[in-house]
Amino acid sequence: MTAQLLSERVDSTLVLTISNPEARNALHPDIYAASHEALEVAARDDAIRAVIITGADGVFCAGGNLNRLLGNRARPRSVQEESIETLNHWIETLHAHPKPIIAAVEGPAAGAGFSLVLACDFVVAASDARFVMAYVKVGLTPDGGGSYELARMLPRQLASEMMMEGKPVDAARLAQLGIVNRVVPPGQALVEPTRLAEQLGRESPNAVRGIKALINHAQNATLTEHLAAERDSFVAALHHADGGEGISAFLEKRKPNYR
Structure with a gap:
């Protein structure tokens, strides 16, 4: 075989x-x-x-x-x-x-x-x-x-x-x-x-993807470089559909529905 x-x-x-x-x-x-x-x-x-x-x-x-x-x-x-x-x-x-x-x-x-x-x-x-x-x-x-x-x-x-x-x-x-x-x-x-x-x-696919990218970036970045990467990632996530759904679901006390 x-x-x-x-x-x-x-x-x-x-x-x-x-x-x-x-x-x-x-x-x-x-x-x-x-x-x-x-x-x-x-x-x-x-x-x-x-x-x-x-x-x-x-x-x-x-x-x-x-x-x-x-x-x-x-x-x-x-x-x-x-x-x-x-x-x-x-x-x-x-x-x-x-x-x-x-x-x-x-x-x-x-x-x-x-x-x-x-x-x-x-x-x-x-x-x-x-x-x-x-x-x-x-x-x-x-x-x-x-x-x-x-x-x-x-x-x-x-x-x-x-x-x-x-x-x-x-x-x-x-x-x-x-x-x-x-x-x-x-x-x-x-x-x-x-x-x-x-x-x-069940978590936000966009957030999971972004977190993995940040973990990879942190391996070789300076603190200043990584803080900038976190900033850019956070802003992108906030304006992504998953960010809107996640925040709304939390405030409305319901489970989020990520697509």
Whole structure:
């Protein structure tokens, strides 16, 4: 069975499932390509309010396929460079996507699978999920933005521990570190993200999109630059139809009806 990305629409949520059972849902360029297409469609479809990324058969993602990587050693370096560039484009697409992206993690999220989790806006993980940056165990260094995210999210010493020791970390510890939003019982990691997606779907799509853009902007902006971005975003939101509906609904003590 080949590596594939399964796509399913559940009400206002798009669920993308990594499926590569023979390799514990290892990533493959075919998955990157399918994800690009699915995310582009979701970005244009106003009826889709959130995207969930998960893995099939109780495994989130084992990262890169070591057999494929070993084979690439005998090919020109450009082959692996192109593969990683495609992965990088996927990661950048997740960050820039206008809809919230939720990782639903059962089982292991290893290597680039962990990097994929870190690129999502929300992370819901089963209590027995395991996260590992084990590149060092096979003489490699991180890709997919894993080192970028961990170095920004954690103190230097913790980032060094996770990447240089390459030991598994459980969901509870990542929740304590602020990386995992919610820890749920095993087998329930897709249930809670579906509820979260439904909740987000009831909020103003314009406001959610604007907040995500501000979070992205804050990563590299000065305070002065970000204050200006907040100003512009706030004024735009106030004069958007969602702003009028949200304020009116609050004052009239009713639920807003965002379109």
